[in-house]
Amino acid sequence: MSRLGNSVSPSRAVPTIAVGSSDSGVGARPPAGAGRVSLARQTLVYEWRRYLAAVLAVAFSGLLVLVQVALLLGMFRTVTTVVESAGADLWMVEPTVSSFDLARELAPRVENRVRAHPAVIRTERLNLGFADWRGPDGSRVAVTLIALDVGPGSLGFPRSLPSALREALQQPGAVLVDRADVAKLGVASRSEGVEIDGRRVRVAGTVGGFRAIGGANVFVSEATYREIRGAAASRDAPHYVLAALAPGVDPAIVAADLQSVGAEMFRAMTPDALATMSQTYWLLESGTGAGFLFSTVLGLLVGVAITSQTLRAAVLASLREYATLRALGVPLRALRAVVLEQAAWIGAVGFVVTAIATALVIGAAMVAEVAVALTWWAVLATAIFSMLVSVISGLVALAPLLRTEPAELLR
Amino acid sequence: MTAASLIIDRVTRSFTTGRVTARVLGGVSLAIAPGEMTLIVGPSGSGKSTLLAVASGLLRPDGGSVRALDADLWSLPAEAIDRFRLEHCGFVFQGFNLFPALTAVDQVVLPLQYTGLVGAAAYARAMEALVAVGLADKAHLHPLALSGGEKQRVAVARAIAKGPQLLFADEPTSALDKENGAKVARLLHTIARRDGATVLCVSHDPRLIDHADRVVRIEDGVLTADERNPSAVPAPPLAMAPPRPEISP
Numbered sequence: 319m320s321r322l323g324n325s326v327s328p329s330r331a332v333p334t335i336a337v338g339s340s341d342s343g344v345g346a347r348p349p350a351g352a353g354r355v356s357l358a359r360q361t362l363v364y365e366w367r368r369y370l371a372a373v374l375a376v377a378f379s380g381l382l383v384l385v386q387v388a389l390l391l392g393m394f395r396t397v398t399t400v401v402e403s404a405g406a407d408l409w410m411v412e413p414t415v416s417s418f419d420l421a422r423e424l425a426p427r428v429e430n431r432v433r434a435h436p437a438v439i440r441t442e443r444l445n446l447g448f449a450d451w452r453g454p455d456g457s458r459v460a461v462t463l464i465a466l467d468v469g470p471g472s473l474g475f476p477r478s479l480p481s482a483l484r485e486a487l488q489q490p491g492a493v494l495v496d497r498a499d500v501a502k503l504g505v506a507s508r509s510e511g512v513e514i515d516g517r518r519v520r521v522a523g524t525v526g527g528f529r530a531i532g533g534a535n536v537f538v539s540e541a542t543y544r545e546i547r548g549a550a551a552s553r554d555a556p557h558y559v560l561a562a563l564a565p566g567v568d569p570a571i572v573a574a575d576l577q578s579v580g581a582e583m584f585r586a587m588t589p590d591a592l593a594t595m596s597q598t599y600w601l602l603e604s605g606t607g608a609g610f611l612f613s614t615v616l617g618l619l620v621g622v623a624i625t626s627q628t629l630r631a632a633v634l635a636s637l638r639e640y641a642t643l644r645a646l647g648v649p650l651r652a653l654r655a656v657v658l659e660q661a662a663w664i665g666a667v668g669f670v671v672t673a674i675a676t677a678l679v680i681g682a683a684m685v686a687e688v689a690v691a692l693t694w695w696a697v698l699a700t701a702i703f704s705m706l707v708s709v710i711s712g713l714v715a716l717a718p719l720l721r722t723e724p725a726e727l728l729r
Numbered sequence: 730m731t732a733a734s735l736i737i738d739r740v741t742r743s744f745t746t747g748r749v750t751a752r753v754l755g756g757v758s759l760a761i762a763p764g765e766m767t768l769i770v771g772p773s774g775s776g777k778s779t780l781l782a783v784a785s786g787l788l789r790p791d792g793g794s795v796r797a798l799d800a801d802l803w804s805l806p807a808e809a810i811d812r813f814r815l816e817h818c819g820f821v822f823q824g825f826n827l828f829p830a831l832t833a834v835d836q837v838v839l840p841l842q843y844t845g846l847v848g849a850a851a852y853a854r855a856m857e858a859l860v861a862v863g864l865a866d867k868a869h870l871h872p873l874a875l876s877g878g879e880k881q882r883v884a885v886a887r888a889i890a891k892g893p894q895l896l897f898a899d900e901p902t903s904a905l906d907k908e909n910g911a912k913v914a915r916l917l918h919t920i921a922r923r924d925g926a927t928v929l930c931v932s933h934d935p936r937l938i939d940h941a942d943r944v945v946r947i948e949d950g951v952l953t954a955d956e957r958n959p960s961a962v963p964a965p966p967l968a969m970a971p972p973r974p975e976i977s978p
């Protein structure tokens with residue numbers, strides 16, 4: 319009686335041990351820095367082979383999405399490489415233009431208006447023109463002429479190119495083409511004997527990074543452009559007016575100023591704004607968006623199918639252990655959290671693999687001069703996508719855990 | 730006799746599979762005292778595990794009630810029953826149910842963490858429990874490196890680490906050989922005797938009878954015998970555990 323009364327201990331320690339009286343048996347200490355036992359992480363590490371399939375599934379579906387985005391962005395960026403590589407602070411754009419390549423003529427007096435602004439230190443014109451290229455071997459290609467100021471300090475001429483190429487364009491009839499297009503244009507071995515719209519021109523050099531989606535980009539000077547266009551170009555109306563601003567001036571403020579005096583004639587845009595507008599236009603207009611969405615959903619489904627099966631198998635394998643924890647009073651939501659934490663780690667590790675693989679694929683594409691481009695938001699979106707794949711998988715994998723009663727498993 | 734800590738009152742439970750409904754517990758009443766090990770024996774399928782599950786808050790009975798530590802267990806909401814088990818109940822099952830990825834000490838720490846005990850304190854408590862089952866030197870091993878008997882002792886350590894007032898064991902020795910079975914049985918008995926815990930054990934293993942203070946027989950869901958066992962093997966002190974002053978002889 320008294321024995322029992324005494325020994326029902328209100329303190330819930332393991333009552334038979336006098337702590338500290340002898341620490342010979344309690345020699346082991348918690349591993350340094352290990353505050354908590356994490357079932358999720360320790361299982362992932364210990365049984366990593368089991369989870370590898372899930373990590374790879376997440377990684378591949380992420381890769382699918384990210385490489386597609388890179389190709390699409392690369393494709394659409396080709397539309398605006400000229401804008402992004404030029405040195406202008408502001409671009410005057412005809413108000414109804416929705417993408418750089420779909421240029422319209424500005425009113426002739428726009429350039430004077432812009433030049434009158436005290437912060438503007440230089441203006442230039444830039445024209446785009448569709449033309450018919452005829453190579454030395456008789457090949458015919460539809461090309462886009464990019465006509466720009468080739469004088470010293472040119473704003474339009476790509477900053478990435480050496481000025482020797484700019485000077486080469488000063489020769490009458492000289493043109494520059496992209497390295498990736500020389501075969502298509504029939505000038506791989508010869509640079510003479512080319513005609514554009516029936517006028518004789520000469521390939522004075524090649525550039526890199528200006529490959530177009532279809533056709534080819536051809537850089538020419540304004541004089542050569544007028545020569546090729548003849549009467550059609552004489553109206554003196556530029557497609558774009560480029561402006562350089564005095565150092566330290568905020569382009570946004572000048573753009574607002576210019577806008578207030580010429581809103582009906584042009585829009586003043588920073589290169590970034592013009593590039594974003596053009597890429598967005600193509601993303602939405604081209605129909606590729608729908609195709610991309612389709613394959614992304616496909617990637618999501620495949621990723622979830624494999625990942626959820628892997629996680630489910632892991633949950634099933636530990637169902638009795640989970641049931642024992644339930645019996646010991648661990649709430650169901652805590653076990654749910656374990657599975658979801660595992661899913662989140664798989665998503666995170668999967669995304670790291672995606673990032674590495676994407677870097678390799680993009681590197682290879684760049685070597686092969688395939689137009690690819692990535693933005694931070696595309697990478698962020700893919701990271702979210704990977705998390706989505708794994709968390710949805712985790713939720714799917716929870717089903718057996720939620721369905722079983724501990725009593726059924728522990729008989 | 731001490732006041733019973735676990736009172737099972739006219740508990741019934743049926744299972745329906747397809748169109749057949751089988752009555753597994755046919756109104757079982759039983760009062761179980763703390764400080765001793767009560768063993769329920771009976772043939773396979775007689776309802777032992779079902780009774781244990783009902784008594785421990787794992788399986789809702791169709792009728793009757795369970796009074797555990799002065800709480801009317803099945804009148805509580807589900808979360809409160811979880812909470813009750815977390816605070817007061819330890820479990821040992823036939824399968825050891827250890828996570829392959831965790832070391833012995835982490836197996837014990839894991840459920841402790843959910844009671845709010847974390848870090849070094851949880852670790853120290855887990856080590857105490859492992860010392861009590863004689864496995865201090867195997868604390869860092871994964872289940873793969875433990876024998877069956879050692880795994881079951883880790884499971885016992887996991888069950889007793891929080892110092893539960895109610896300890897439930899379903900066939901705790903059935904997967905073990907004679908010697909290991911006896912070791913685990915002695916452990917359970919000792920926990921009842923020395924800590925004043927209420928130990929309810931169900932088994933068809935006759936070897937356990939020698940260690941029980943009281944043996945209850947169930948057949949077809951009704952109790953058929955209830956005997957005290959005066960010849961119960963005295964509970965030995967826990968391994969390496971210095972005796973508590975108030976219960977030293």
Ligand SMILES: Nc1ncnc2c1ncn2[C@@H]1O[C@H](COP(=O)(O)OP(=O)(O)OP(=O)(O)O)[C@@H](O)[C@H]1O
Pocket residue numbers: 726729744745746753771772773774775776777778779780933
């Ligand atoms: N979830 C369930 N669904 C259907 N029938 C069940 C369920 N759980 C138990 N039973 C039935 O109830 C009866 C008693 O089962 P229980 O597990 O309590 O037996 P036991 O005495 O523990 O047997 P053993 O010694 O073999 O473990 C069995 O006939 C079993 O088929």
Ligand SMILES: [Mg+2]
Pocket residue numbers: 729777778779899
């Ligand atoms: Mg059973």
